[in-house]
Amino acid sequence: xxxxxxxxxxxxxxxxxxxxxxxxxxxxxxxxxxxxxxxxxxxxxxxxxxxxxxxxxxxxxxxxxxxxxxxxxxxxxxxxxxxxxxxxxxxxxxxxxxxxxxxxxxxxxxxxxxxxxxxxxxxxxxxxxxxxxxxxxxxxxxxxxxxxxxxxxxxxxxxxxxxxxxxxxxxxxxxxxxxxxxxxxxxxxxxxxxxxxxxxxxxxxxxxxxxxxxxxxxxxxxxxxxxxxxxxxxxxxxxxxxxxxxxxxxxxxxxxxxxxxxxxxxxxxxxxxxxxxxxxxxxxxxxxxxxxxxxxxxxxxxxxxxxxxxxxxxxxxxxxxxxxxxxxxxxxxxxxxxxxxxxxxxxxxxxxxxxxxxxxxxxxxxxxxxxxxxxxxxxxxxxxxxxxxxxxxxxxxxxxxxxxxxxxxxxxxxxxxxxxxxxxxxxxxxxxxxx
Amino acid sequence: xxxxxxxxxxxxxxxxxxxxxxxxxxxxxxxxxxxxxxxxxxxxxxxxxxxxxxxxxxxxxxxxxxxxxxxxxxxxxxxxxxxxxxxxxxxxxxxxxxxxxxxxxxxxxxxxxxxxxxxxxxxxxxxxxxxxxxxxxxxxxxxxxxxxxxxxxxxxxxxxxxxxxxxxxxxxxxxxxxxxxxxxxxxxxxxxxxxxxxxxxxxxxxxxxxxxxxxxxxxxxxxxxxxxxxxxxxxxxxxxxxxxxxxxxxxxxxxxxxxxxxxxxxxxxxxxxxxxxxxxxxxxxxxxxxxxxxxxxxxxxxxxxxxxxxxxxxxxxxxxxxxxxxxxxxxxxxxxxxxxxxxxxxxxxxxxxxxxxxxxxxxxxxxxxxxxxxxxxxxxxxxxxxxxxxxxxxxxxxxxxxxxxxxxxxxxxxxxxxxxxxxxxxxxxxxxxxxxxxxxxxxxxxxxxxxxxx
Numbered sequence: 001x002x003x004x005x006x007x008x009x010x011x012x013x014x015x016x017x018x019x020x021x022x023x024x025x026x027x028x029x030x031x032x033x034x035x036x037x038x039x040x041x042x043x044x045x046x047x048x049x050x051x052x053x054x055x056x057x058x059x060x061x062x063x064x065x066x067x068x069x070x071x072x073x074x075x076x077x078x079x080x081x082x083x084x085x086x087x088x089x090x091x092x093x094x095x096x097x098x099x100x101x102x103x104x105x106x107x108x109x110x111x112x113x114x115x116x117x118x119x120x121x122x123x124x125x126x127x128x129x130x131x132x133x134x135x136x137x138x139x140x141x142x143x144x145x146x147x148x149x150x151x152x153x154x155x156x157x158x159x160x161x162x163x164x165x166x167x168x169x170x171x172x173x174x175x176x177x178x179x180x181x182x183x184x185x186x187x188x189x190x191x192x193x194x195x196x197x198x199x200x201x202x203x204x205x206x207x208x209x210x211x212x213x214x215x216x217x218x219x220x221x222x223x224x225x226x227x228x229x230x231x232x233x234x235x236x237x238x239x240x241x242x243x244x245x246x247x248x249x250x251x252x253x254x255x256x257x258x259x260x261x262x263x264x265x266x267x268x269x270x271x272x273x274x275x276x277x278x279x280x281x282x283x284x285x286x287x288x289x290x291x292x293x294x295x296x297x298x299x300x301x302x303x304x305x306x307x308x309x310x311x312x313x314x315x316x317x318x319x320x321x322x323x324x325x326x327x328x329x330x331x332x333x334x335x336x337x338x339x340x341x342x343x344x345x346x347x348x349x350x351x352x353x354x355x356x357x358x359x360x361x362x363x364x365x366x367x368x369x370x371x372x373x374x375x376x377x378x379x380x381x382x383x384x385x386x387x388x389x390x391x392x393x394x395x396x397x398x399x400x401x402x403x404x405x406x407x408x409x410x411x412x413x414x415x416x417x418x419x420x421x422x423x424x425x426x427x428x429x430x431x432x433x434x435x
Numbered sequence: 436x437x438x439x440x441x442x443x444x445x446x447x448x449x450x451x452x453x454x455x456x457x458x459x460x461x462x463x464x465x466x467x468x469x470x471x472x473x474x475x476x477x478x479x480x481x482x483x484x485x486x487x488x489x490x491x492x493x494x495x496x497x498x499x500x501x502x503x504x505x506x507x508x509x510x511x512x513x514x515x516x517x518x519x520x521x522x523x524x525x526x527x528x529x530x531x532x533x534x535x536x537x538x539x540x541x542x543x544x545x546x547x548x549x550x551x552x553x554x555x556x557x558x559x560x561x562x563x564x565x566x567x568x569x570x571x572x573x574x575x576x577x578x579x580x581x582x583x584x585x586x587x588x589x590x591x592x593x594x595x596x597x598x599x600x601x602x603x604x605x606x607x608x609x610x611x612x613x614x615x616x617x618x619x620x621x622x623x624x625x626x627x628x629x630x631x632x633x634x635x636x637x638x639x640x641x642x643x644x645x646x647x648x649x650x651x652x653x654x655x656x657x658x659x660x661x662x663x664x665x666x667x668x669x670x671x672x673x674x675x676x677x678x679x680x681x682x683x684x685x686x687x688x689x690x691x692x693x694x695x696x697x698x699x700x701x702x703x704x705x706x707x708x709x710x711x712x713x714x715x716x717x718x719x720x721x722x723x724x725x726x727x728x729x730x731x732x733x734x735x736x737x738x739x740x741x742x743x744x745x746x747x748x749x750x751x752x753x754x755x756x757x758x759x760x761x762x763x764x765x766x767x768x769x770x771x772x773x774x775x776x777x778x779x780x781x782x783x784x785x786x787x788x789x790x791x792x793x794x795x796x797x798x799x800x801x802x803x804x805x806x807x808x809x810x811x812x813x814x815x816x817x818x819x820x821x822x823x824x825x826x827x828x829x830x831x832x833x834x835x836x837x838x839x840x841x842x843x844x845x846x847x848x849x850x851x852x853x854x855x856x857x858x859x860x861x862x863x864x865x866x867x868x869x870x871x872x873x874x875x876x877x878x879x880x881x882x883x884x885x886x887x888x889x
Contacts, residue, residue, distance in 0.1 A: 040486070042485075042486050043486075043820060043823050043824060044820060045820050045821060045823075045824065047824075083750070084741065084746065084750065087739065087740035087741035087746075088741040088810070090739075090741075091738070091739040091740070091741045091742075091810055091813075091814055092741075092806075092809070092810045092813055093813055093817070094813040094814045094815075094816060094817025094818065095817070096739075096817075096818075096821070111817075111821055112817070113816075113817050113820050142749075142750070142753055145753070145756065145779060145780050146749075146756045146757070146779070148780060149705055149756040149757075149777060149779065149780055150756075152704040152705050153704065153705045153777070155704055155884060156600075156601055156702075156703045156704055156705065156881075156884065157599075157600070158599055255886075256886025257886055258702040258884065258885070258886060259598075259599040260594045260598045260599055261591065261594045261595060261598075261599055291535060292531065292535075292542075293519065293528060293531045294528065294531050294532050294535055299528070302588055303527070303528050303584075304584075305584065306583070306584030306585060306586075306587035306588050306591075307587070307591070308588070308591050309588055309589075309591040309592040309595055310595075329591065329594070329595050330591060331590075331591065331594065361532070361535065361536050364535075364536045364537070364538060365535040365536060365537075365538055365539075366538075367538065368536075368537055368538020368539070368557060368560075369538035369539060369540060369555075369556075369557070370538070371487055371488050371489050371557050371558075372489055372538075372540060372555050372556075372557075374487065375486065375487035375489045375826065376486075376487075376824045376825055376826075377824050378824055378825075432886065
């Protein structure tokens with residue numbers, strides 16, 4: 001049946017080779033923050049992403065949640081502005097500010113229209129938030145209580161319960177074991193001096209990356225970056241994280257939960273952002289479980305058998321090795337069947353690797369879809385932030401397609417066999433009665 | 436925002452070798468948006484966005500949850516799933532394979548008022564999208580075997596999205612309580628019992644009733660030439676014959692005569708409150724300005740961290756740990772203005788409700804301050820600029836407006852209409868619609884969150 005449409009592929013494999021990937025301008029501020037900038041004048045707006053190596057991997061063991069609270073409390077008051085004033089002033093010019101904490105990084109995102117006085121006003125406020133947060137006690141008690149409610153809400157969700165256990169077991173003894181939102185004892189233990197210390201140590205110029213995309217000249221972008229991070233002390237980059245230990249024996253966990261579905265998360269430590277096997281693992285995983293309805297896992301579990309709405313695998317690349325995870329959710333009474341098929345599918349892929357046709361199709365999807373990865377200011381800002389934060393080469397986007405193109409079937413087979421041991425998986429199932 | 440009155444530009448198309456293809460005869464343009472209607476009734480709308488060499492293509496059908504009869508809820512969404520299961524020419528799942536091999540992303544979504552399918556592709560590949568979409572607009576082939584599997588997938592989706600999410604269950608029961616007659620009372624994914632009873636023949640009849648060019652809108656946004664897109668549309672969709680589409684009889688919602696309350700008891704930890712009021716929508720408006728005033732009202736309450744509810748309930752009173760407001764003006768039928776909240780630790784849904792009613796009373800008794808209104812308008816203007824960063828979202832807005840029975844040209848007016856709302860109008864809609872004597876309350880009452888065996 002496919003032959004009917006084959007002509008479409010032949011004609012249209014690389015029609016956009018002449019299209020220019022956005023040019024990245026890069027410099028450092030006087031105090032040492034790295035800045036990445038792409039000019040884009042078609043929409044009168046500016047998008048900024050600021051990433052600091054201040055994620056939950058930097059939480060003290062007994063203060064899990066400190067990074068999150070520090071990040072979310074910074075906009076709740078500075079030495080000159082109250083939290084209410086900050087929100088009021090930003091929103092009065094239509095600016096959108098958000099903050100987010102993951103394991104590797106804490107991020108501030110800012111979107112503004114590109115009128116100079118609006119850009120300056122918003123940048124000066126965010127600059128103040130970054131340099132001089134006051135961590136008011138009433139804000140700490142309020143945000144702590146809100147975070148505790150959020151943690152309780154997570155316990156209602158089988159998916160969240162499974163994720164938490166999966167990370168705890170997968171990264172036992174490593175800073176990645178903690179959750180970005182922390183845990184109840186840790187959140188309860190955080191004090192204002194903890195917040196001050198955390199801020200002083202990690203919110204420094206040398207520990208941050210500024211990504212700017214939008215309707216600005218280079219001179220305007222330089223001024224913007226200076227307003228944002230110019231007041232930060234140079235400081236020092238955070239120390240390297242320990243490497244993630246391998247899983248030596250299979251570990252199975254079952255959590256009894258009053259849900260109609262069972263959630264499976266199964267995996268191993270996967271790859272780092274700068275991993276030499278990055279493209280082979282990424283392309284291989286695309287075939288195994290990373291390409292929606294046509295991946296092997298989705299075909300076996302959803303398309304052939306109707307066992308789940310979603311069945312997938314993914315590598316989550318981080319500073320150190322992030323998770324490789326296979327996931328699905330299915331009615332409790334069929335979880336054994338579904339889990340078994342997922343395991344068999346993974347084992348077969350690791351043993352035999354992909355077929356040449358599968359690899360060719362995956363490459364066509366990834367490289368043919370490349371323009372979609374960078375079709376908005378928001379997405380480009382995200383790439384800039386990752387390129388900066390993970391020290392990827394400036395030509396990362398330019399060489400992306402050719403690096404996928406050069407992956408061979410042997411390479412995929414070899415790296416999967418070397419990196420994934422189906423006999424030594426962490427397996428977490430959260431679910432209820434099979435009746 | 437609106438640049439000119441709609442130009443009327445007749446365009447002639449000649450296609451050698453395509454004898455039975457009818458050509459579009461009329462064309463309208465406004466700014467970067469161009470529209471034509473094919474002879475078979477298919478409307479094609481193109482918006483030019485040259486920022487990247489990509490194209491978003493969406494096909495919108497005027498059918499969704501609110502079109503469904505009692506006992507057949509969820510049928511539009513199940514049909515959406517079956518649309519990936521093969522045609523006369525394509526095997527099951529082959530649609531997705533072809534799009535993937537061309538570097539595309541694709542998916543579909545079903546709402547109360549629409550079912551829509553989309554692809555995102557490198558710009559030269561639009562023909563692939565059109566060819567495949569035209570094929571399944573006309574030639575879908577559903578088998579019993581594929582149907583049986585797929586309806587199980589949908590039931591798993593329902594478990595994932597609703598059954599195992601206590602707050603989603605409250606929302607479902609809340610909608611079914613607030614609406615007694617309007618089809619907005621039913622969940623788009625369908626009641627579980629209806630999914631159990633669904634038959635392949637039901638789906639075939641549903642497909643035949645609504646999947647016709649004259650019941651669809653094609654929206655294309657990207658780095659494309661409108662004429663070239665119209666030509667492609669004519670080539671691929673043009674040959675599909677028009678079909679009679681019988682409008683679904685409306686079942687208007689009778690006036691609510693008193694407050695209603697529904698509770699859901701489920702294993703959970705954090706209580707949840709929903710508060711809803713019947714309001715007009717743009718698709719079924721009572722007075723043209725009212726939906727805009729309600730939209731501004733939603734911003735006043737919850738347009739950002741400095742808005743009234745986060746400031747008053749979360750920051751100052753600390754009675755709620757989170758609040759939200761939802762109002763979807765772009766709806767086909769009269770809809771609900773909904774406020775949702777989780778109480779703060781140690782507070783009850785009753786206390787949150789009292790605090791919310793105080794805020795509503797304040798909106799009714801005092802006009803919104805001029806400065807507050809200016810802030811909301813600055814947010815709306817900026818938000819409209821930021822939206823342009825997503826070609827997908829731009830296509831969504833056009834498709835949604837058209838499919839609920841409005842006009843895409845309204846998109847160019849929305850910001851101006853919102854900017855013209857006055858403090859008096861905000862107060863007027865607050866008084867008229869946020870009536871505690873005609874509200875619906877939904878509450879999650881958590882029960883013990885222990886495992887089934889404990």
